[in-house]
Amino acid sequence: DTGVSQDPRHKITKRGQNVTFRCDPISEHNRLYWYRQTLGQGPEFLTYFQNEAQLEKSRLLSDRFSAERPKGSFSTLEIQRTEQGDSAMYLCASSLTGDSNEQYFGPGTRLTVT
């Protein structure tokens, strides 16, 4: 499979715990994006990387959230001290450089905070 992959697909955690999600982009794509989607809404941008550099972070990305992309390949998104409001689908996407290029999305990680 040469598409974007995400792991895990589902995560149930208790409030206050830390969680980490992984995204593997399409191999030749140098841009990688994280979005969050809640029920009944469109995806909302969180952050993006060009190669290993994190170039933009949304105001939605509180200081409990951190993302990395070491070596410009896979990326991880960590949420510390999870809250019930963090329950959502976390989507990863990748693209080639260039604003006309479409983004390709992974299947998402559904997080449930109890």
Added chain:
Amino acid sequence: AQSVAQPEDQVNVAEGNPLTVKCTYSVSGNPYLFWYVQYPNRGLQFLLKYITGDNLVKGSYGFEAEFNKSQTSFHLKKPSALVSDSALYFCAVRDDPPMRFGAGTRLTVKP
């Protein structure tokens, strides 16, 4: 900032009939517009995009979209709907470079 709006939460059509899913945009400069489809418990799948050129853009699965600059619209269309087209559809605009998505329109095609 760039934004899009999808004025309809739900669109219902009968199989075989034409379908339209509406999208309007608000941008500064030339817009890069996209349509994506989402099936249950799945990520988004790219359907088509408008960058420049011909106002009628053709995409995957028989879908097309018409870019209308005077009406600031980018409506998704299909001449003959299939039951399998039932899904959630999102319009999006490129915002240097993240995507800004509409709230989505749920399309239901009835047999």
